[in-house]
Amino acid sequence: MEKTVEIRWHGRGGQGAKTAALLLADVAFQTGKYVQGFPEYGPERMGAPITAYNRISEKPIRVHSNIYEPDYVVVVDESLLDTIDVTKGLSRDGAIVVNTTSPKEEILKKLHHYEGKIYVIDARKVSMETIGQYFPNTPMLAAIVKVGGLMEEHEFLREMEASFKHKFARKPEVIEGNMNALKLAMKEVH
């Protein structure tokens, strides 16, 4: 990783996009990187569009602004494609990852003038099959790690397991489901 990788997350309040950005910062930190993970705060309400950001770098990060020209964009909620210009400023060499049941071609029709790479994943299906409830952020986190080649897969899974063990110390029964969600998401994203 030569330059700082910048990622922008689009989600809706309550879907865990902010948590996913913080988890990504966490896991990248564990693999020795300099990181930033931060949400853009506004009048927060369930269902309102929210944006969160990550920077991952080999060098200390000094900039403290939002991200306008991301390398990657993650769309946790497909309905945002109708109202938000999610590919705005997105690098031509980067990619967008969308949580959807539709094929890529359908999604591309909604991304006007976008010529970069696109990946899709049905995060609902992954989440329901592994966790048993709809938590789109866990599959989307694994998807962006895979798409961006942000770290080695085994490193990612190892650090996420440690992180889940800490986070779910009082409900260890959910760890396996979350780990399976990560693994399945890495296979499903395409």
Place this chain on the structure above:
Amino acid sequence: MAKRERLSGNEAVAIALRQINPDVFPAFPITPSTEIPQYFSTFVANGQVDTEFIPVESEHSSMSAAMGAEAAGARSVTATSSCGMALMWEVLYVAASDRLPLALTLVNRTLTGPININCDHSDSMGARDSGWLQVYAENNQEAYDNMVMAYRIAEHKDVRLPIMVCQDGFITSHAVENIILEDDETVKNFVGEYEPEAYLLNEKQPMSLGPYAISDYCMEAKRAQAQAMHNAKQVILDVAKEYEAITGRHYGLFEEYRMEDAEYAVVIIGSAAGTAKDAVDALRSQGMKAGLIKLRVFRPFPGKELAEALKHVKRVAVMDRAESYSDQGGPLGAELMAAMYRNKNTADAINVLYGLGGRDVRVEHMEELYRQLERGDLPEGYSYMGLRE
């Protein structure tokens, strides 16, 4: 052993406070308070500190309780943000004039209106004449380090003033970044025990505190307060030197970034300094002699030192993240330009307001500002950066 971590600014300051283990921490436990007392209350619940944590009914009460505890002889701290600080207003002055070295960890956020929760410096800048020491941070590391150094400065016998440890709301308070934490024992030994010379719970030395001062005494008391603020400058430098010997991290009254031969300079406070450094590097690689001064200590104000550091620049932009509504710019602009005049620094200085209500500051904004400095085409008086006219 120092430990590599990744934390939000709120977590970082809460951990510094856990390591300091103050005696009393009164705080208003709901918005507009910050996550700092929330994190700290879990340390209390887990028995990691033996601090008396007092959830109070308002910020006026939290500052009053912190002040009372400090007067009794306990090392105290409270926390707030924005309008919470506004509600402390009356008591801020009392704490300072009673010479109580308590700490306030402040997350800088806009004062309404329009209603807004995001970062600017209007809360603490409004309190610049309250008699408190004020230190600011660029990032989580500095917020942590400033908190660890705070009591050593405030409690020093030549100072004895309350201290405000400020960081930028959301931009650093809610952003997770890399940080180095010193170990608990190192911090504990560095901060030391609080041993006040005079305190209310000392039965062997009865005293009264905060009595009425008739006109015949009031002015001398204020003068003594001003002297303490003057003395603080040297104490801040001494404490920083000692801290550097332990941590390797250097602090002064302000940081000079690529100022050696700078012709065009920016003076700024807080998180936007990091963004400005990236702009300086970019412009330097294009041949412009750009430099930056990041002010860490606003109270006491290092006017003479700043004027000296800006001696050789052609043009300087003084950046304010708070309006004064004086019709001539913001507080840093007014104070720094006065200091330059007094110290016979005749560099072309302009005042620029930025980032109000959390308006984002980008590297590109800073680069354009430096180019304007070079061209000399900034408006007379003062101007706004990143504004839609």
